[in-house]
Structure formats: structure tokens, C-alpha cells
Amino acid sequence: MKNINNKILGIPNSVFAACSLLIIASSCTQDPLSPGVEYMPDMYRSPSFETYVNYENPDSMISRLPVKGTIAFSKDPAKAYINMPYEYPNTAEGYEAASLNLKNPIAINDKTIEDAKIIYSKFCVHCHGDQGNGDGSLVANDKFPPPPAYSKIAGLTEGKMFHTMTYGKGLMGSHASQINKEDRWKLVHYVKSLINGGVSTVADSSIVAKADTLKK
Numbered sequence: 001m002k003n004i005n006n007k008i009l010g011i012p013n014s015v016f017a018a019c020s021l022l023i024i025a026s027s028c029t030q031d032p033l034s035p036g037v038e039y040m041p042d043m044y045r046s047p048s049f050e051t052y053v054n055y056e057n058p059d060s061m062i063s064r065l066p067v068k069g070t071i072a073f074s075k076d077p078a079k080a081y082i083n084m085p086y087e088y089p090n091t092a093e094g095y096e097a098a099s100l101n102l103k104n105p106i107a108i109n110d111k112t113i114e115d116a117k118i119i120y121s122k123f124c125v126h127c128h129g130d131q132g133n134g135d136g137s138l139v140a141n142d143k144f145p146p147p148p149a150y151s152k153i154a155g156l157t158e159g160k161m162f163h164t165m166t167y168g169k170g171l172m173g174s175h176a177s178q179i180n181k182e183d184r185w186k187l188v189h190y191v192k193s194l195i196n197g198g199v200s201t202v203a204d205s206s207i208v209a210k211a212d213t214l215k216k
Contacts, residue, residue, distance in 0.1 A: 072180065081105060082181045090167040095160065102159030106185040116190035119183050123175060132194035145171065150195045161188045 054060050072083040082105065088094040106112060120128075129135040132150030139146045165184045168174040179187070 079182065082185075086166060086176075086181070088163060095163050095169075098159035098163040099157045100159065102157075102162055104158045104162075104185050104188050106182065106189065108189045112186050112189055113193060115183070116186035119179065119187055120190050123179060124187070127172075132191065147172065150191060154195050158188050158192075161191060 069085060071085065074080070074083055088098040088102075125136055126138050127134075127136045127144060127147055128150070129139070134146040134149045136144075138144040162184055163169075164172065165179065165187065166174065166176045175184070
């Protein structure tokens with residue numbers, strides 16, 4: 001009888017048996033939302049790929065940095081001098097030149113210190129500690145050697161501080177990709193306040209420094 005029925009349908013027995021098994025397998029589930037056994041699901045449901053993830057090397061990422069020489073855009077013309085490319089190279093000579101020529105262009109006031117404290121808590125405190133004593137959580141847990149306490153670098157100029165945040169120095173890596181220029185300058189003010197025992201001189205003293213920067 002089966003052969004007669006298959007003959008009438010025009011389906012070979014082997015194909016009929018395979019289709020029957022496929023139907024039975026696809027229905028074996030208690031989940032009403034499940035489609036059952038799927039044949040080549042990638043053909044009609046594409047896998048999800050995360051933006052900027054290099055799947056050939058999952059431990060790395062791609063497209064993380066802008067093209068060299070790219071200038072950050074700001075609608076505020078007063079910030080144009082901050083967004084210009086940093087002109088001092090990552091060399092001993094560049095370090096000394098930054099020390100001699102760079103002055104903080106950001107006005108120091110309560111808002112600047114408040115902003116810088118938040119930035120510090122996100123990027124610096126884990127190594128340098130709340131008060132800049134080199135006793136952050138990574139140091140306390142023996143994950144990283146203690147950096148110098150800020151009290152021991154009181155002689156550093158603003159230019160050297162900014163240059164170090166930009167390129168890194170010693171065991172400290174570059175923070176240029178994580179912290180923009182404006183925020184790095186704010187951090188310079190905050191570090192100076194920690195050097196002074198948490199006391200900052202709140203005054204708009206950046207006008208002359210800003211003018212000098214614009215001349216370059």
C-alpha cells in the first residue's frame with residue numbers, strides 16, 4: 001500500500017522517508033516559540049557582529065583611532081586652539097620643549113576643578129590614589145607598582161604634566177585616546193591642587209596663557 005501511495009505521489013521511498021524524519025524532528029520541542037530543528041539557519045538569519053570587533057583576532061579591535069592629523073570638531077570657536085594637533089613629539093626634546101612653552105589654557109575655577117575630579121576618579125585614582133599618594137586600588141592589590149606621590153613631583157611644570165598624559169612616561173601609558181585635550185588640561189589643574197594638599201587657586205588666570213597658545 002505504501003509503495004502504491006508513493007507511486008501515486010511520484011516520490012521515491014527514500015525521499016519520502018527522509019522528509020518524514022525531518023518533519024518529526026522539527027516538531028520535537030516543548031517550546032511553542034521554537035522553530036524546531038533548523039536546516040542551515042545562517043542562510044536566512046544572519047549572525048550578529050559587533051561594531052569595531054576584529055573577529056579574526058578577538059583580543060584586538062579595529063577602527064579605534066582616527067586618521068593621523070585629524071582635528072577634533074567643535075562648534076565652539078573658543079575651543080579651536082585646544083583641538084589643533086599637538087605639536088610636540090614624543091621625545092626627550094619634545095618633553096623639554098613642552099615644559100618651556102606650554103601653559104594651561106583652561107580657566108581654573110570651581111567648575112573646572114569639579115569636572116577634573118570626576119575625570120580623575122575615572123582614569124587616575126586606581127593608580128595614583130584619592131590624594132595622589134600613589135596608593136590606588138591597583139597598587140594596594142599588588143597589581144601595579146606604586147607611582148611617585150604627587151608631593152614628590154611638585155616641581156613638574158604644566159607642560160610636562162600635559163605631555164606625560166599625552167604620551168605616557170615610565171610605567172604610565174598614554175591617555176590621549178581616552179581623555180581629550182581639554183580634559184587633560186583640567187586634570188593638570190586638579191593634580192596641582194593635590195600637590196598643594198587639595199587646595200586650588202581659583203582664579204581666571206588663563207587669559208595670558210591662552211593668548212600665548214594662540215600665537216603658536
